[in-house]
Amino acid sequence: MSANLFATAQDDYAVNFRPEREIMPHLEDLAIRIKTKDRLKSEDEDTNYWRLIDRVLAYAASAEQHIAEQQSRIRELENLSTTDELTGLANRRGLTEHLHRVISSARRHKETGIVAFVDMDFFKQINDRYGHDTGDLALKLVAQILRDNMRDTDFAARLSGDEFIFVLEKADIQHGKERAEKIRQAICDAAISARGEKISLSASIGITAYDSESRAVDLISAADKAMYLDKGARRRKSR
Numbered sequence: 001m002s003a004n005l006f007a008t009a010q011d012d013y014a015v016n017f018r019p020e021r022e023i024m025p026h027l028e029d030l031a032i033r034i035k036t037k038d039r040l041k042s043e044d045e046d047t048n049y050w051r052l053i054d055r056v057l058a059y060a061a062s063a064e065q066h067i068a069e070q071q072s073r074i075r076e077l078e079n080l081s082t083t084d085e086l087t088g089l090a091n092r093r094g095l096t097e098h099l100h101r102v103i104s105s106a107r108r109h110k111e112t113g114i115v116a117f118v119d120m121d122f123f124k125q126i127n128d129r130y131g132h133d134t135g136d137l138a139l140k141l142v143a144q145i146l147r148d149n150m151r152d153t154d155f156a157a158r159l160s161g162d163e164f165i166f167v168l169e170k171a172d173i174q175h176g177k178e179r180a181e182k183i184r185q186a187i188c189d190a191a192i193s194a195r196g197e198k199i200s201l202s203a204s205i206g207i208t209a210y211d212s213e214s215r216a217v218d219l220i221s222a223a224d225k226a227m228y229l230d231k232g233a234r235r236r237k238s239r
Contacts (some may be wrong), residue, residue: 021057089157102210112171113169114179115220116223117205126138139162142203143158145186184204187202
């Protein structure tokens with residue numbers, strides 16, 4: 001979901017919701033009547049005065065409700081723009097925004113943690129042999145494994161295709177690396193079924209640590225490179 005969508009939503013809001021066009025004449029009339037209330041001579045004038053107040057209050061209540069609905073819609077669009085539709089995890093944009101917050105917190109509080117890049121092994125073969133629906137099942141299962149292994153302070157995202165990243169925040173580096181490897185192993189212990197066959201999953205992982213001096217873009221790049229080293233090492237061992 002692009003930033004243009006937000007601009008469109010905001011433009012629609014600005015064009016379609018202009019309560020001042022309807023309410024301003026009433027407010028001006030009300031102001032005049034308030035100033036001259038002590039000179040109201042008839043009961044009819046007094047009744048009209050209170051009707052005008054009721055009308056202005058009704059407009060105000062309607063405007064408040066409309067604004068609340070628009071704010072809710074904007075929050076919904078913001079959530080969609082940072083969420084991967086297939087897995088429900090964050091997408092690349094959501095990850096980038098989160099990493100910037102993580103690094104800012106690390107700088108303020110001298111925190112450390114882990115960024116891990118996960119790439120599924122032989123995913124193309126799953127798609128080619130069993131179809132993309134089966135590949136989607138595998139991606140959803142990996143996403144669920146990541147969710148099941150995240151603490152409230154941790155974060156997981158799908159970058160694209162079969163690439164995932166998770167962030168273990170406020171973690172001791174050695175302990176964080178051990179946790180990341182256990183998560184990779186949980187993926188490798190998982191399997192899906194298709195056409196009466198059991199399809200075991202496998203993944204490679206690249207792990208890098210962050211601290212108060214880290215930059216978000218460098219973390220993703222370092223974890224990506226570490227993942228390819230891990231994938232190459234595993235393939236050499238399997239020969």
